[in-house]
Amino acid sequence: MTINFYTVEDDPRTVEKSLGNSIHSPDANIFGSCSVKNPVLILAYDSILLSANYFEIPDWHRFYFMGEPTLSPGGRCVVQGRVDVLMSNKDDILKLDAYCSRCESKFERYAVDSAPLSLVTTTVTNLQFSNHPFSAPGTLRQYLLTVKGGSL
Amino acid sequence: MIINNLYPDGTSRWWTGDTYHQYEDVLSETAGQYGFTGFKPDSYYLGWIKKENLPVIALHSSCTVDDTVYTFVEDTDEDNFPVGYVYSNTNRNFMQNGEMIKNDDDTYSTQYSGLCYINQWYPEYSAYYTSSNASNIQIYCYAYISDAGGNFVTRTSFSHSNMTGLNSSDVRSCYNFLHYDVPITVDFGSQYGTLEFLSSDLDEGTFYKETSNGYFARVFLISYIVPSQVYIKHATDSLVRITQFEPFSSITYGGKTGSYSKTLLYGFGGYSGYARRNYQNNFSWLFVNNTSYGQKQGDLLVGMQGTIDISLLNSLHPYMWDGNVLAEWRQYSGSLFEVDFYCIMTRQDIRKSFSMHFRVDLANYTKGYVNGVTYATDVTAQDEFLARLKTGDLINPEFKNSLRPWQYENFQENDFTEEDVPPYEPEPEPGGDTPSEEPEDMPHDEGDPAGLQDRTIPAPSLFITQYALTYEDVQAVGANLWQSWLTPSTDVWKNFFLPYSQDFGTLNIGAALDCIISLRAYPFDIPLDVLLPAANGVRMGTGHTDFLGYATAKVNASTCKIPLGDCVVKPKTPYEDFRDMYNTSVSCFLPYCGTVELNPPEVMNRTLHCYYCIDFQSGGCTAFITLDGDEGEYIIASKSGQIGFLLPITATNAGQLAAQKGQDAVETIGTLAGFFFDVAGELAQSSENAIKALAGIESGKSDKDSVPIGTTLTSSLKIGESGVNTGLALANQALKRLSRSGVGVPAISGGSGIEAIYAPDTAVISIRRGKYAKPINYPHSQAHLNGSSGQIGTFKGDWGKYTPKTGKGLCKFTGVDTTGLKCHDDERAEIVALLESGVYI
Numbered sequence: 005m006t007i008n009f010y011t012v013e014d015d016p017r018t019v020e021k022s023l024g025n026s027i028h029s030p031d032a033n034i035f036g037s038c039s040v041k042n043p044v045l046i047l048a049y050d051s052i053l054l055s056a057n058y059f060e061i062p063d064w065h066r067f068y069f070m071g072e073p074t075l076s077p078g079g080r081c082v083v084q085g086r087v088d089v090l091m092s093n094k095d096d097i098l099k100l101d102a103y104c105s106r107c108e109s110k111f112e113r114y115a116v117d118s119a120p121l122s123l124v125t126t127t128v129t130n131l132q133f134s135n136h137p138f139s140a141p142g143t144l145r146q147y148l149l150t151v152k153g154g155s156l
Numbered sequence: 157m158i159i160n161n162l163y164p165d166g167t168s169r170w171w172t173g174d175t176y177h178q179y180e181d182v183l184s185e186t187a188g189q190y191g192f193t194g195f196k197p198d199s200y201y202l203g204w205i206k207k208e209n210l211p212v213i214a215l216h217s218s219c220t221v222d223d224t225v226y227t228f229v230e231d232t233d234e235d236n237f238p239v240g241y242v243y244s245n246t247n248r249n250f251m252q253n254g255e256m257i258k259n260d261d262d263t264y265s266t267q268y269s270g271l272c273y274i275n276q277w278y279p280e281y282s283a284y285y286t287s288s289n290a291s292n293i294q295i296y297c298y299a300y301i302s303d304a305g306g307n308f309v310t311r312t313s314f315s316h317s318n319m320t321g322l323n324s325s326d327v328r329s330c331y332n333f334l335h336y337d338v339p340i341t342v343d344f345g346s347q348y349g350t351l352e353f354l355s356s357d358l359d360e361g362t363f364y365k366e367t368s369n370g371y372f373a374r375v376f377l378i379s380y381i382v383p384s385q386v387y388i389k390h391a392t393d394s395l396v397r398i399t400q401f402e403p404f405s406s407i408t409y410g411g412k413t414g415s416y417s418k419t420l421l422y423g424f425g426g427y428s429g430y431a432r433r434n435y436q437n438n439f440s441w442l443f444v445n446n447t448s449y450g451q452k453q454g455d456l457l458v459g460m461q462g463t464i465d466i467s468l469l470n471s472l473h474p475y476m477w478d479g480n481v482l483a484e485w486r487q488y489s490g491s492l493f494e495v496d497f498y499c500i501m502t503r504q505d506i507r508k509s510f511s512m513h514f515r516v517d518l519a520n521y522t523k524g525y526v527n528g529v530t531y532a533t534d535v536t537a538q539d540e541f542l543a544r545l546k547t548g549d550l551i552n553p554e555f556k557n558s559l560r561p562w563q564y565e566n567f568q569e570n571d572f573t574e575e576d577v578p579p580y581e582p583e584p585e586p587g588g589d590t591p592s593e594e595p596e597d598m599p600h601d602e603g604d605p606a607g608l609q610d611r612t613i614p615a616p617s618l619f620i621t622q623y624a625l626t627y628e629d630v631q632a633v634g635a636n637l638w639q640s641w642l643t644p645s646t647d648v649w650k651n652f653f654l655p656y657s658q659d660f661g662t663l664n665i666g667a668a669l670d671c672i673i674s675l676r677a678y679p680f681d682i683p684l685d686v687l688l689p690a691a692n693g694v695r696m697g698t699g700h701t702d703f704l705g706y707a708t709a710k711v712n713a714s715t716c717k718i719p720l721g722d723c724v725v726k727p728k729t730p731y732e733d734f735r736d737m738y739n740t741s742v743s744c745f746l747p748y749c750g751t752v753e754l755n756p757p758e759v760m761n762r763t764l765h766c767y768y769c770i771d772f773q774s775g776g777c778t779a780f781i782t783l784d785g786d787e788g789e790y791i792i793a794s795k796s797g798q799i800g801f802l803l804p805i806t807a808t809n810a811g812q813l814a815a816q817k818g819q820d821a822v823e824t825i826g827t828l829a830g831f832f833f834d835v836a837g838e839l840a841q842s843s844e845n846a847i848k849a850l851a852g853i854e855s856g857k858s859d860k861d862s863v864p865i866g867t868t869l870t871s872s873l874k875i876g877e878s879g880v881n882t883g884l885a886l887a888n889q890a891l892k893r894l895s896r897s898g899v900g901v902p903a904i905s906g907g908s909g910i911e912a913i914y915a916p917d918t919a920v921i922s923i924r925r926g927k928y929a930k931p932i933n934y935p936h937s938q939a940h941l942n943g944s945s946g947q948i949g950t951f952k953g954d955w956g957k958y959t960p961k962t963g964k965g966l967c968k969f970t971g972v973d974t975t976g977l978k979c980h981d982d983e984r985a986e987i988v989a990l991l992e993s994g995v996y997i
Contacts, residue, residue, distance in 0.1 A: 090990060093983070100973060101948075102970065102971055104944055104968070105941070105970050106940060106941060108967065110940075126924055131724075132921075133720040133721045133764075133766050134723065138680050138748075145626050145682050147624070148678065151620065151622075152670075153619075153620070154697065
């Protein structure tokens with residue numbers, strides 16, 4: 005089977021990681037026992053393995069976080085992996101129904117949230133209405149002279 | 157500033173003259189018409205300028221080949237201008253109210269038909285109507301054309317004819333919807349120069365189609381000077397001269413007909429007819445720099461039109477923001493040019509450029525100066541971004557601007573800097589089963605809305621007359637009252653002593669004074685819709701004497717309503733949460749009335765309207781603040797005050813004013829101290845001892861300075877003209893014992909004192925909110941409260957502004973239903989734990 009090694013920068017908590025192109029894709033065979041969840045791989049040494057931190061075993065449909073590789077005699081490199089359950093099941097995870105308690109970009113604006121820090125200062129914003137009809141009486145028709153009669 | 161034709165993909169597509177380039181979506185070309193189909197949201201024609209998230213389009217008037225409804229809309233912020241109706245030749249939906257069609261969820265429809273609304277960046281876009289017959293409407297529009305390099309080439313026009321089936325009301329509505337600003341030039345002769353403005357600057361100005369040939373342009377202008385000629389700019393840049401002036405006497409306006417003196421009030425309208433005058437054919441396009449400009453928050457588009465001397469125009473350029481000016485000037489005659497220029501400036505630049513330059517140099521120009529541009533002298537008001545400069549006093553300064561800024565309304569100020577918080581964006585749709593944008597328990601539209609009724613009370617015009625005068629008119633009446641009797645007359649004794657002279661039909665001075673009830677000054681121009689002409693000047697009583705000497709106007713209603721317009725209370729908390737509501741206070745200062753507190757949950761993110769209801773009989777006013785409900789506006793706050801200032805011109809007036817001031821003072825103090833007065837102004841029995849104690853007057857005794865010794869203050873003591881001294885003395889005594897500021901100053905909160913004119917006269921809504929410490933990368937490290945359910949994948953959002961590095965955002969979930977997971981059991985548990993602790997999707 006083929007193992008694809010990657011250098012991944014995403015946070016381990018990222019569901020769908022950005023893999024980019026595989027940096028090393030050696031073939032491998034299983035000899036003896038091998039855990040699917042925490043496999044230990046014995047590979048031919050290749051310096052590029054030292055820059056990988058993530059690998060995929062397509063046949064097992066799983067992705068793994070890669071631990072520190074151990075160089076062993078005989079030109080070998082021992083690689084330990086820990087299954088990344090998020091990436092391995094990303095399609096199913098994204099379809100799960102759940103209650104979202106917090107979300108970075110979608111939120112209920114007016115829900116009480118105790119997480120942010122407390123008040124620091126008070127700001128005042130002044131807004132005006134769109135019309136400003138008032139001004140000091142000047143030369144316009146702004147004086148009302150009320151008289152008795154005079155309707156003629 | 158991008159001039160024309162820069163499409164989202166950066167390519168240029170141009171119109172030249174009457175032909176157009178074959179675009180991918182253009183299917184056919186018919187002589188005299190231009191057809192398009194398949195408008196796409198990212199495709200624009202004829203030119204396109206994008207300002208932030210406000211793409212606008214100049215649309216060719218003939219844009220249909222079939223009945224396809226063409227669409228585009230990008231900006232969904234309702235506070236921006238409507239962008240882009242596409243006219244459908246056969247679908248006349250644009251003739252409706254001209255509003256963007258909204259979907260049920262309040263987003264703007266991406267498919268609709270309507271007439272194109274030209275973007276505000278085009279210096280002169282005009283579309284209007286003329287008809288050769290009652291049923292044939294033509295639309296003209298034009299736009300600036302540049303070459304591929306962005307250099308200006310020409311200006312082209314398009315026309316579409318044969319829009320049948322329309323009538324004058326359709327034209328009117330469409331005209332108004334278009335915000336069609338008809339440039340109007342008023343020439344007052346060589347002594348006063350010319351004034352140019354746009355029809356939208358006028359208080360009342362309409363254009364509408366006549367049923368006969370040509371179109372009728374009606375312009376209402378109050379002028380002290382009779383203009384010699386008036387021009388309306390035709391879309392083809394020629395000037396259409398108003399050849400026939402109709403004085404108000406023959407015009408029915410607002411349902412009222414009448415005549416006005418031409419010396420004081422001159423209105424005119426006219427037929428454009430076929431008399432046209434072209435400018436001298438010296439067109440020059442002055443391009444300072446037409447490179448693109450990266451707009452930033454706080455930038456403003458300033459566009460102005462007016463007449464200006466070429467040397468002044470050229471000298472302005474150093475003050476303009478470099479590289480962002482489009483100026484079009486046409487030589488009118490000699491060194492006088494008509495100019496339109498547009499640029500992008502910050503508020504500071506506007507004040508700096510226009511104030512510094514215009515105020516100093518314009519005085520040297522006796523002709524061709526910028527008329528009517530006024531300058532905002534309040535350099536501290538960040539919201540005052542209109543550069544307005546008052547010219548000299550040659551023209552009535554109340555003429556609307558000749559140089560008028562373009563499209564400054566609805567500009568949303570954002571007082572956050574870019575490095576502060578992300579720009580405010582409309583709340584995106586939550587995923588899944590989401591709560592409503594406004595929770596159902598918000599008291600927005602509960603109950604029957606109660607708004608202001610559209611009604612008035614007529615003035616008792618047969619009993620009294622209220623003349624609406626200018627200050628000069630007031631002086632003239634005063635002069636005629638007190639100085640005219642000095643004019644020798646053989647019958648002076650009759651005129652002076654007899655109340656009424658039947659021989660001469662005149663009213664003598666003494667009787668005239670008895671007829672005067674009051675003179676009040678109002679801080680606003682009496683609205684035209686409550687005015688009637690008073691052709692015979694100012695008369696009093698039953699006399700025929702005209703104490704003014706010329707025609708004037710009178711008020712035919714006891715009340716009027718003055719709208720202060722709208723104000724949107726925008727939530728601004730950068731984290732957009734409950735603090736917009738519950739740690740925020742909103743108040744509104746209402747000029748001449750006072751301050752009212754508003755309920756933030758009720759007004760946040762709502763548009764407030766303000767109206768002043770004026771009582772001409774007493775000079776009082778009540779300010780109302782309303783909100784829009786499902787069934788119309790409803791009142792949420794009101795406050796009363798005094799807006800008509802009594803100017804005592806008779807002894808009775810003076811006594812009344814003093815009494816009223818005393819009453820106000822006492823009532824103000826009394827209100828604060830919990831006293832109350834009954835209708836007659838008498839102290840209520842229970843307040844008697846309290847106010848006496850407040851004034852330091854022992855029961856049974858009196859203030860020696862005001863009331864005769866031995867007088868007992870009782871509830872029957874009235875604060876009236878005869879008791880002015882008593883009331884004032886009480887007030888003065890009480891003032892000494894009350895330390896609260898503002899006591900006894902009715903001017904600030906209302907009252908009859910003329911000193912109230914010094915109070916602020918602008919309604920202001922003040923929002924006091926907390927400014928919170930910004931955690932570093934808060935949204936990405938904490939995320940916001942969501943509180944909705946749905947598929948996990950639907951909570952993806954536009955992460956770009958928050959997590960530009962990874963494009964993924966933080967989400968936390970609970971109550972995960974793992975149905976559908978095909979992993980092992982321990983993996984399932986780990987997945988749930990990770991989802992609850994937070995993952996990036």
